[in-house]
Amino acid sequence: xxxxxxxxxxxxxxxxxxxxxxxxxxxxxxxxxxxxxxxxxxxxxxxxxxxxxxxxxxxxxxxxxxxxxxxxxxxxxxxxxxxxxxxxxxxxxxxxxxxxxxxxxxxxxxxxxxxxxxxxxxxxxxxxxxxxxxxxxxxxxxxxxxxxxxxxxxxxxxxxxxxxxxxxxxxxxxxxxxxxxxxxxxxxxxxxxxxxxxxxxxxxxxxxxxxxxxxxxxxxxxxxxxxxx
Numbered sequence: 001x002x003x004x005x006x007x008x009x010x011x012x013x014x015x016x017x018x019x020x021x022x023x024x025x026x027x028x029x030x031x032x033x034x035x036x037x038x039x040x041x042x043x044x045x046x047x048x049x050x051x052x053x054x055x056x057x058x059x060x061x062x063x064x065x066x067x068x069x070x071x072x073x074x075x076x077x078x079x080x081x082x083x084x085x086x087x088x089x090x091x092x093x094x095x096x097x098x099x100x101x102x103x104x105x106x107x108x109x110x111x112x113x114x115x116x117x118x119x120x121x122x123x124x125x126x127x128x129x130x131x132x133x134x135x136x137x138x139x140x141x142x143x144x145x146x147x148x149x150x151x152x153x154x155x156x157x158x159x160x161x162x163x164x165x166x167x168x169x170x171x172x173x174x175x176x177x178x179x180x181x182x183x184x185x186x187x188x189x190x191x192x193x194x195x196x197x198x199x200x201x202x203x204x205x206x207x208x209x210x211x212x213x214x215x216x217x218x219x220x221x222x223x224x225x226x227x228x229x
Contacts, residue, residue, distance in 0.1 A: 005029060005030060005031045005130070006030055006031070006051040006052070006123055006127045006130050007030065007031040007032070007033065007048070007050040007051050007052075008025050008030045008031070008032050008033075008050060008051065008052045008053070008054060008119065009032075009033050009034075009035060009041065009044055009045065009050035009052070009053045009054070010022055010025065010032060010033070010034050010035070010054050011034075011035045011037075011038065011040075011041040011053065011054065011055045011056055011059070011064065011067065012034075012035075012036070012054075012056045012059075012085070013036055013037055013056060013058075013059045013060065014056075015036075017056075018034055018036065020112075021054060021115075022034055024112050024115075024116060025054075025116070025119070028116055028119070028120075030119075033048065033050060037059055037060065037061060037062065038059055038061065038062025038063065038064065038066065038067040039061065039062050041053070041055070041067055042062075042067060042070065042071075045071065045077060045080070048184065049076075049077065049080065050080060051080070051081075051123065051126055051127050052080065052081050052082075052083065052119060052122050052123060052126070053071070053080055053081070053082045053083070054083050054085060054115075054119070055067060055068060055082050055083065055084055055085065055102075056084075056085045056086070057084055057085065057086035057087075057088065057097065058086065058087065058088075064084060064085075064086075065084075065096070065097065065100050068082050068084065068097070068100050068101050068102050069100050069101065071101070072100065072101030078101070079126070080126075081103040081104070081122035081125065081126060082101065082102045082103055082104075083102070083103065083104045083105075083106060083115070083118055083119065083122065084097045084102040084104070084105045084106065085106050085108060085110070086105065086106075086107060086108060087107070087108045088107070089107045094107075103122060104118050104121075104122065106118060126171075127171060128171060129142065129144040129167040129170070129171055130144070132144055132145035135167070135170040135171065136170075137169075137170050137173050137217065137228060137229065138217065138229075139151055139152045139214070140166075140170070140209070140217065142163075142166060142167060142170050144167060147163065149163065149166065151209060151212060151214060152212065152214065154212045156208050156209065156211060156212075157208060157211070158205070158208050159204065161186060161187075161201050161204075162201060162204050162205040162208055164185075164186045165182065165186055165201060165202065165205050166205060166209075166228075168182065168185050168186060169218070169226075169227070169228035170228060173227075173228045173229045174227060174228070174229050175227060176221045176224050176225050176226070176227045177225045177226055177227065178224060178225040179195040179198040179199075179225055180195065181225070182198050182225070182226070183195065183197075183198060186201075198226075202218060202226055205218060206218050217229060
């Protein structure tokens with residue numbers, strides 16, 4: 001699997017439902033992690049922050065609504081889109097789920113096709129490059145569909161790793177990424193790469209971005225990592 005594939009965390013206590021969701025998401029090209037309960041879900045989010053969470057409401061011990069509330073209270077996780085799944089179809093329940101912070105609410109039994117469409121809708125918001133949307137920052141344009149980058153209308157030559165680095169930066173300009181976070185997003189957790197490798201590729205990215213002149217847009221944040229702008 002590609003390291004820059006978007007990740008979905010499926011939180012569902014019923015094994016059959018969990019496996020069906022995981023199968024369909026993987027068929028759509030997502031990386032999938034799975035949790036059988038709320039406590040396990042919170043641990044997985046801390047270990048490997050997902051791009052999207054598909055969360056069942058009714059679970060023993062720690063309910064989905066409580067998991068949602070906790071994640072939306074935390075500054076580091078509140079931006080993760082949460083799609084709540086529930087057999088509760090009353091409007092008051094939907095309102096409660098959305099007011100707790102869920103970004104979408106799907107009533108069981110649901111259409112798998114519709115759910116996949118809702119996941120892609122949330123993905124367009126948090127990982128636009130993965131669905132072919134052009135990204136722009138100042139005079140830099142990145143077209144993830146054609147895999148081309150230009151600056152001031154002049155084409156830039158980037159290697160595949162530098163392209164993924166730039167995509168990551170351009171999806172969230174201004175965000176500071178640590179070396180470890182960049183390793184997870186660009187190289188993937190399954191591959192061991194020394195953190196110094198990040199510095200090497202950041203150097204190559206900077207060289208590529210300034211090959212026709214212009215200010216270096218990549219900012220080094222001492223003791224923290226790198227950011228665009």
